[in-house]
Amino acid sequence: MMEMINPTYFVFLSLFIFCAGIAIVIIKRSAIFVLIGIELMLNAANLNLVYFSQFDPGMNGVMTSIFVVVLAAAEVSIALAILLNIFKHYKITDPDELTSLKN
Amino acid sequence: MTDSLLTLIIFFPLLVTAVVLFLPNGKDLLIKEIALGATGVQLVLSVILFFSYDASLQPENWSNAFQFVERAKWISLYLGDYGWLQIDYFVGIDGISLLMICLSTFLLFVGVIASWNLSKNVKGYFILYLILSTSVVGCFAALDFFLFYVFFEFMLLPMFFLIGIWGGPRRGYASIKFFIYTLVGSLFILAVMIGLYLSVEDTSLADQTQEVVHSFSLVNMMDGGYITDGILTPGNATEFLGMNIRWIAFILLMVGFAIKLPAVPVHTWLPDAHVEAPTAISVLLAGLLLKIGGYGFFRIAYGIFPDAAVSLTYPIAIFGMISIVYGGLTAMAQNDLKRMIAYSSVSHMGFILLGLASFNVQGAGGALFQMVSHGFISGALFILAGVIYDRTGDRGIANFSGLAKAMPVFTGFVVVFFFASLGLPGLSGFVGEFLVFLGALGSDYLPKWIGIVSISGIVISAAYYLWALQRMFFGQFWTREKVWEQTMYDLTARELLLLIPLAILVVLLGIAPNVILGPVNNSIEFFVNQCFEQSQLYLAQ
């Protein structure tokens, strides 16, 4: 049986990553960075899920985290595609400057 | 086929309107042709209606007096304490409405030809025109008061725009005046309609529900299907302004329809509306809209309130007499040909009041015949006035002289229709007047002097028509503006096409009035008898 790592570390680590994600989402002006922030937040959550799933014999947490990863991948790819197109059209990346989707 | 014939006649133009709506703006000729086709179909259908109408029917009460009846539930609401609200799509005809429908479809058809030269916003015009066709015919066929009222009001809007947009220089004033006048009239009718609704129940549906089923059905109202303590139930002693409430209701209805008729003193919208309206609309206005007033007297005022009618014959006859004499006198004072004809309409509509007031078969038949014949004659007269207006843009009687020289055929028609309108025997105008006089002088309810004074109307009408004839058409050829002389060409083929059928009808009805009065005779007799019997019944309560 492996030595258990103190769960406090995990919690703090994921808290840190999550807060960093929030900070990026709120502060950064580029939509790409906002995406990165979102990814960070998702993964912070994943971390928690994976760690605490060891107490769950059904392994639901792991399963959920796998779903989240898949979802995140899909989401990122679509979001990037949209952002790319927006950039092509309007030459902007700041989500606030984007006021209309029609010409 | 005959099951839904009436609905087809009413709504066919509306159906076509939907088609016209989707046509592009530029296709004027096509739109005119479609409108002609639509009204033509309507005409053909109504001819079928006329010939499949069973003239031998002798009804016992109003509920079996109507033919081609169609009835469907339209609005059915539970109103708690007020019982069930029941509005039906309920149409059917008896002889009176049969004649009116045939007259309408004919004049509507004629009206399309009369507006053939129109070039301003053709699409809008014909859309309104077709809506008008539906509502006019619907009005004559409706047997549900609510439905009648809807059609009645629906007529106003197209008319308002047709005068207000396509009219003459003072069209704004005229159309507003027309609209407000008529609207005031309809308000009176509306008030009575609600009162009637609250006092009448539909016994045929009462078995299915425990509640009282109120109804707008005219048949119920005419047959006296009153609830025991309704506001307009006969025998209700409620008084208003010192008069029985039923009398008040009757007077409100009479005023409402008299505005439409129009009778003196609520007639002043008519000359203005006529003068400003385009020719075809004048034809419809005089030929049909006025008749709705007369028809309302028959179907609603007299049909539902015979007790009040029989007690108020005297004032009604006096108003009729005043309309006849005063309308004629005023017509003579006019300087505008169209205005003169409009006032002559007022005079001729007085005969309807007088005929109804006499409360006998001759009077009622005469009033009905007068409506039909006046429809044809005044239609033709307005077309004739339009002919001059088309050519010169002017209609002043004093601005022309000796037109017979330049326009002999036109003058021939003018002579025929003027004489028809002044009541020359052998033309249709005489028959109605003769019957009305026969009724008025033979009535048990009227003093003789009213009829005798009214007979002076035939002298007055001769005076103004012949005077106009002499001033405008005889003498040396002369027009106020030299340019007009060039444009005074005789009737075109289209105008002949309009006038010849009208002339034939006027002569035919004058020689053989029984062609139309024969088939509807039973209806008129039933109408008068029923009114009489019910008035006795109600008055006894």
Added chain:
Amino acid sequence: MTLLKIIWPLIFIIPLFSGIIGGLNHRQSLKLSSFGMAFGLFLALILVWMLDEPLILEWKWLESVNFGFSIDRLNALLVLLVYLITLLVQVFSITYMEHDPDQDRYTAKLGFFAFSMIGLLMSNQLVTLFLFWELVGMSSYLLIGFWYQEAGRSRAARQAFMINRVADAFLLLGVIRVFNNGYATSFTETLASGIQWDGFTGICFIIGAFGKSAQFPFYGWLTKAMAGPTPVSALIHAATMVTAGVYLLVRISPALMDWNLQVIAIGGAVTAFMAAVAALTQFDIKKVLAYSTISQLGYMILGIGVGAYQASVFHLWTHAFFKAGLFLAAGSVIHYMHELDATKDPQDMRNMGGLQKILPVTFYAFLICGLALSGLPFLSGFLSKEGILTGSWLWGQSTGNYLVPILAFCTAGLTAFYIGRQILLVFFGEISFAKKMVEPLVTIRVPLIFLAASSLWFWNSINPIDPLGWFWNGYLFADLGATSDQHSILGVLIGSIVLTLSGLGVAYWLFRPEAETARGFKKSNEPVQLAGKISFHGWYIEKFYDQIVRLFSKVVFGAGWFDKKVIDRFVDGVGVSGVVIAKVIGWFDQNVVDGLVNFMASISQLIGRFVTSFQSPKIQIQIGWLLLTLLVLLLWFQFLT
């Protein structure tokens, strides 16, 4: 009988057809139409010859109102008369209207008139009668105003129609009263039932008849009707249409009450006298004849009133011939005068004189017809007038009312005087112009000769002085069931001859070519003394009409003014006050009601602004707020609950 059933509708419709055919053919209209009328005349002769039982035809016109014709001997004979005179007038018109561009219209109108007149005569039901009665009036209107381009003529046509229309309104009232009082509505039934009408109904009919037959006070229209072409005057305003009233009274007289008949007698006598006086001083050749027609119609009416309606019908018959002859001869004179000098009034007798040599046929026709009118023995007029005079005398004896016979006898003298004056003034004396013109052509001569010849006594009766010897008497009145018990009275006979001769004598003495009055006549002006003025202006009847019309037009324009200034003003006033009220309400609405609403709105706006200040368009700031809120909520739940 079957033959008659076929030919009577033909007789009825032929004038209309020949009018239409003539009207459609511009160049030969009158000739074509004449052939049609000649054929109709032939049929009418067959009808008169073969008819013994009255033919009756009826059908339902309206419920309880029938339309019906009946042909008995009286109207068969009168139909024949109408055909005959119409044909002669048409033949005469071929020349008279030669140069008129509107001949086709003329023909059509004549055909229409003959059709309506025959319809009137054949009518049995009162409604049918009234129908044709009015059609006759209308065709008369159309023909009087034939030259519509002359304003005066079309005005005259209108006035004539209007005067008739007033009387017709009474006739209509009478017809309606017959219906409403439950009397029989046809002539045949009225006669068979023997019921008498009430007096008022009778008076209505009498007024109607007086209107059409130009009796007092309606006679003014007949002088106006002279505005029409002269052949038309001959046909309509002398021979046929104006006798419709007489015909009607003959038909209804069995149903009239005694005092109605008295009204008829007095009305006729007064009219006869008044018109004869008016004829004395006229300058217009046609006006003399018009007044003379009125006067003679007065005789016929009088005859009915006194019960001598057989004599009236006889007089109607003879009068039709000699008066049509007089008018056609006058037409020939006018035609000549017009050709001679178009600038002068061709109808003014002051321009005439000595025409005897230029128009011999016309002269003899005028002479014979004129003397027949005056009532000289051996001419037709004497016979028929004698019957009426006798009747009036007997009536005077039985009722003690001698006004009627006295007026009738006075009229006889006056008639002789004015017609003698006219003959002398027109045909005798010097010719003031030399232009010789082609004597009237065959088309003019034949009708004149025919009409003059038929004014001789032997066409009517073998005995030249027996008014009851009329050939048609037995034919006509046998089936009416009444043969007259009158016999000619020697005194009346002598009296009337004396009066006629003295009238003619005075006329000759005053207007013989060498007399002072005759010489001065050409330069004379309108009379100035009262009697002369009354006569010349026809008892001022037209002034009387003018007064009525003036009064009426005041009423008319009063009504027009009232409608425009009072009723319409009132309506407009209601409209305007509605607008004013609406404006006031609008102000109130805008400033008071809406002010309140606006105040509320601005308060909420303030609040809104304040709240909006939290908001930011930046997404990220919003997210920040979101998170903050979430945090606050979390802390709240964590620590405070």
